[in-house]
Amino acid sequence: MEYKSFFEEDKNIFHVQSNIYFSQCNANKDLSLHELLKITSDIAVEDYRQRGMSRKILKDNGFGILVSRCSYRIHKWPKENQFIEVETWEEKPQALQFMRGYKILDENKNILVSGKSSWLLVDINERRILPLKKFTLRTPPEFCIDLDCDKPDKILQPEKSELWDTRIIKFSDLDANGHTNNARYAAFVEDAIPEEFRGRKPKDFKINFAKEAMLNDKVEIFGFKEENKITFLGKTPESVSFEAVISY
Structure with a gap:
């Protein structure tokens, strides 16, 4: 083809x-x-x-x-x-x-x-x-297309969560920007999914990036599970690295 x-x-x-x-x-x-x-x-x-x-x-x-x-x-x-x-x-x-x-x-x-x-x-x-006005390499578009999906907005974290996994950032996690590639955080999320959810098919997935994780950083992944939703929080010792939520 x-x-x-x-x-x-x-x-x-x-x-x-x-x-x-x-x-x-x-x-x-x-x-x-x-x-x-x-x-x-x-x-x-x-x-x-x-x-x-x-x-x-x-x-x-x-x-x-x-x-x-x-x-x-x-x-x-x-x-x-x-x-x-x-x-x-x-x-x-x-x-x-x-x-x-x-x-x-x-x-x-x-x-x-x-x-x-x-x-x-x-x-x-x-x-x-x-500020975006500094970017003059193209004329910014003026249109939006409605889609059947949630907005990429803030993820609310539960008051309590548990430590589910710990990752050390390796060389293969990095991209040409010198920090962890955005797709790797989704892999961290997938590996932290509780076993009872692994056979289920997510309907919605949201992920927000806060501060990039660098080589040799330790990222702790915390999670909180509900009946049809899992919320994740990834933290280095210095700051929040990413947040994510999967809905089923």
Whole structure:
């Protein structure tokens, strides 16, 4: 089968066709949560690259764009060996955050996953968040597309939670930004899921990134489980690293 990538005519909606491969699936033969983050993060980066804003060009201008929050609704889990078409588009910015939407479709254009994410503009030299008006490499979009998924907003933490897992950040967890890749945090979440939930299929997944974990950092993952929801908190000794919630 031939896979294509293309921009929808007269729109800034970027499409990438692909396959769900064996290595991207969990023990249930479903697309894993960390691979879902990889797919959506990578298509966002590629969308910008094809519009003339590669990571190198961003770096040359002193910019970095880091994912802040993600929210996904899984209408039907992508499966091993399934054809998919992933769509992404940049939406009207909100306050200090770029906004982006996603759809993952099957070969018949049925929606499998819908999602939204927010991203921060940072000064890579001073490591500080910048106002979006500083980003003049493109004209910001003025539209939003309604999707059947939660907003990528704040995750409320329960008053009590238990220590479920501890991770030491290794070299293979890092990306070219020098800190833990965003998709790795979803893998940390997956490994901390209590056994009685592992055979269940999540309907919603949200993850928020607070402070990047660095090489050799110890990340403690705390959790709180309810009947149809699990809430996670990842902490280094210095600060909160990430938060996540899975709803069933």
